[in-house]
Amino acid sequence: MVRLGRVAVGGVVVEDPDLPLGELLPQAEPQDWVFEVDGKAWPYRERAVVMLHKPAGHECSLKPRHHPSVMSLLPTPLRLRGLQPIGRLDEDTTGLLLLTDDGELNHRLTSPKWHAPKVYQVSCRHAWVADATQRLLDGVVLDDDPQAVQALAVQALEEAQAHTVLLTLGEGRYHQVKRMVAAVGNRVDALHRLRMGTLDLDPKLAPGQWRWLTPEEESALRASVRLD
Numbered sequence: 001m002v003r004l005g006r007v008a009v010g011g012v013v014v015e016d017p018d019l020p021l022g023e024l025l026p027q028a029e030p031q032d033w034v035f036e037v038d039g040k041a042w043p044y045r046e047r048a049v050v051m052l053h054k055p056a057g058h059e060c061s062l063k064p065r066h067h068p069s070v071m072s073l074l075p076t077p078l079r080l081r082g083l084q085p086i087g088r089l090d091e092d093t094t095g096l097l098l099l100t101d102d103g104e105l106n107h108r109l110t111s112p113k114w115h116a117p118k119v120y121q122v123s124c125r126h127a128w129v130a131d132a133t134q135r136l137l138d139g140v141v142l143d144d145d146p147q148a149v150q151a152l153a154v155q156a157l158e159e160a161q162a163h164t165v166l167l168t169l170g171e172g173r174y175h176q177v178k179r180m181v182a183a184v185g186n187r188v189d190a191l192h193r194l195r196m197g198t199l200d201l202d203p204k205l206a207p208g209q210w211r212w213l214t215p216e217e218e219s220a221l222r223a224s225v226r227l228d
Contacts, residue, residue, distance in 0.1 A: 001037065002015065006037060007035060007036065007037055008035070009021060047100065047102040047105070048101050049098065049099075049102065049105065049212070049218050050078065050083070050100070051097075051205065052070060052073060052096075052097045052205075052209075053094075053095065053205040053208065054089055054207070055073075055094060055208045056091070056093070056094050056207075058070045058072075058073065058091065059091050060085040060087075062084075070097060070099075073208050073210065074099070083099040084099065084100065084101070084103075085099050086098040086100060086110060087109070087110045088172075089193060090178075090191070092190075093191040093192070093193065094192045095191075095193035095201055096193045096196050096199065098196060099210075105227060109196070109221075110172060112171040115170040116197040117152055119166060119195035120167045121157075121164065121166055121193075122190075123188070123190035123191070123192075124163050124186045125163075125189050126186050127161045127162060127163060128162040128163065128186065131184075132154075133154040133156070135183075136167070136184060137150060140183040140184065141183070142176075142179050142183065149171070149173070151167055151168060151169060153167075154167055154168070166194070197221050198220045198223075198224045199221060
């Protein structure tokens with residue numbers, strides 16, 4: 001792409017891929033570099049952190065088995081630099097998904113040690129009861145682990161006969177929300193993640209769309225897991 005003259009830096013077309021960028025932008029810091037590829041701006045980022053509105057019917061896997069990968073929703077430059085989903089959402093789960101090539105950030109946001117909260121909107125098959133709320137707050141035992149898992153918060157969204165609840169967890173196990181809801185005698189019909197760590201899903205993102213985190217969002221996210 002460089003040899004074909006498709007890349008510009010600071011408005012100057014670059015034809016030598018080995019040319020040090022410092023010669024083109026001697027006064028600019030790396031975080032201020034802006035590349036142009038085929039006329040489209042592409043800011044330099046040492047680490048990539050993006051927000052995706054995950055639609056249903058996509059797997060959070062680099063090697064999907066039954067459905068397209070969420071990676072297919074990203075442009076080629078992001079796929080080539082090795083982004084990984086931060087945690088996994090089931091194929092039928094929608095909502096906020098973060099992806100990054102920063103391994104330490106990925107680890108801290110998914111590790112139970114750092115308690116990064118994840119907020120889910122859960123549509124239930126049966127009406128929610130107060131007893132279920134207290135049981136999830138106290139902790140329920142799942143089939144594969146004798147140690148109880150607890151919800152950080154549970155909020156029914158309707159006054160009576162609620163079928164939709166907000167469930168906040170501090171960790172992420174396999175099918176955890178569905179299994180916790182099943183443990184209190186209900187069933188998940190639909191699951192949508194609204195929040196992860198300090199980030200809310202951008203309401204402007206339609207399903208399948210993505211965007212970079214703003215510097216302020218990324219700074220707050222890193223600070224929440226002590227990577228500031």
